Amino acid sequence: MEYVYAAMLLNSFGKEITEDSLKKVVSAVGVEPDEAQIKVVVSALKDVDIAKIIEEAKNTQVAQAPAAEEKKEAKKAEPKEEVKSADEAAAGLSSLFG
Template sequence: MEYIYGALLLHSAGKEIDEENLKKVLTDAGVAADDARLKSLLESMKNVNIEEVLKNAAAAPVAAAPAKEEKKEEKKKEEKKEEKKDESDSDAMAGLSSLFG
């Protein structure tokens, strides 16, 4: 994760994300930079538009939040229905027991 954070830091600072800059950020943060991991990350990020990825990542949790609220409301409705059902069941049982004394 440190490698990705370093790349994001360079991006937000407006610096070029290259091996030299990323290695400097990592070593300044106290991380022993592995050249193979650096090269692998930089190779995988070649065709990635970081602004687009960040924009989509920021929008994803917002879209998921209403779904959780709906589930909570549905759960509450189900609980209320179950409570009513339990009450009506107990009323019916009381009525039956009065028949048999």
């Protein structure tokens, strides 16, 4: 991927993408150039108009994913708690003790 980046860098400055120019760019950052990789990249980009591809990519609209539907929580009927007065609660306790 680094060699593709180097090729794009050369292209952005209007330089020709050759084996020698790629070697110089890669060497400039302190990396030993891989001759085979350089040949592959130069060969693959020989008939490619990088500027045209970049421009087409800028104009391409990305399709948006459909919005996820919000799940509506079904309201559960909560059982109503009977509210007892203090006297009723005390009467219930007294029944335990006779």
